[in-house]
Amino acid sequence: MPPIPPTGRIDVHSHMLPGIDDGCSDIDEAVSNIQMLTDAGYAGTICTPHLWPDMFPDNTPTNIQHWTTDLSNQLAQRGIQYPLWPGGELRLFKGVIDWMKSHGVPTLAGSRYVLADFWEDTWAKYVDPAFDWLLDNGYQPILAHPERIGIADTENLVGHLDALTARGVLLQGNFRCMTGEDGYHADQRVRRFLQEGRYWLMAMDMHRPDAQPSRLDGMQMVAQEFGQPTVDLMTIDRPRLILSNA
Numbered sequence: 517m518p519p520i521p522p523t524g525r526i527d528v529h530s531h532m533l534p535g536i537d538d539g540c541s542d543i544d545e546a547v548s549n550i551q552m553l554t555d556a557g558y559a560g561t562i563c564t565p566h567l568w569p570d571m572f573p574d575n576t577p578t579n580i581q582h583w584t585t586d587l588s589n590q591l592a593q594r595g596i597q598y599p600l601w602p603g604g605e606l607r608l609f610k611g612v613i614d615w616m617k618s619h620g621v622p623t624l625a626g627s628r629y630v631l632a633d634f635w636e637d638t639w640a641k642y643v644d645p646a647f648d649w650l651l652d653n654g655y656q657p658i659l660a661h662p663e664r665i666g667i668a669d670t671e672n673l674v675g676h677l678d679a680l681t682a683r684g685v686l687l688q689g690n691f692r693c694m695t696g697e698d699g700y701h702a703d704q705r706v707r708r709f710l711q712e713g714r715y716w717l718m719a720m721d722m723h724r725p726d727a728q729p730s731r732l733d734g735m736q737m738v739a740q741e742f743g744q745p746t747v748d749l750m751t752i753d754r755p756r757l758i759l760s761n762a
């Protein structure tokens with residue numbers, strides 16, 4: 517693992533690895549993104565490809581470690597010093613516990629933190645058991661972008677999130693949801709959840725360079741509406757708790 521940079525933001529949710537999922541398609545796109553990130557004060561990224569066997573069957577914790585090392589080496593060959601750590605965005609699904617038993621738990625940067633997401637119209641039956649299994653086995657789960665989950669207010673999304681956070685699960689919001697480009701509900705919910713102090717982290721959820729300016733705009737909007745210290749806490753200080761937990 518690279519040393520922890522003494523200053524700067526760390527992006528904890530990123531589809532940076534070229535050609536691995538729906539993020540950067542090649543190394544030139546990764547380099548373009550890194551340029552935009554460093555201009556915005558970022559000093560490193562945890563690479564979190566989708567871990568979702570139906571869509572990306574080769575994405576396993578072991579392969580992601582290799583691919584992260586490969587990209588780091590390619591960047592070094594181009595003279596780019598930008599630390600990368602392996603991680604993953606674990607898609608929750610019905611068989612996810614058995615999948616983790618077979619393939620390992622995809623932790624962030626070798627820590628006990630695990631980033632997870634799911635996409636359903638209702639609070640699926642597999643969600644709480646998966647988080648409970650992680651907690652019972654000493655991991656610290658983080659639910660990615662709860663503001664984007666397609667669950668209607670009438671389905672009590674907030675009640676489910678309250679129960680989850682009460683059991684110790686942390687929440688990570690996406691900056692771009694501030695811009696409205698992820699839809700009305702995400703726009704409303706990200707502001708509500710920031711106002712209520714629900715997020716432990718905010719992140720880029722970076723994909724391809726064409727969408728990166730919007731994600732950076734979202735970070736500026738959080739700073740304007742909720743204060744720069746809020747942004748700094750969730751992009752500088754708390755990510756270091758993850759890196760130092762390794």
Ligand SMILES: [Fe+2]
Nearest residue numbers: 529530605721
């Ligand atoms: Fe993501």
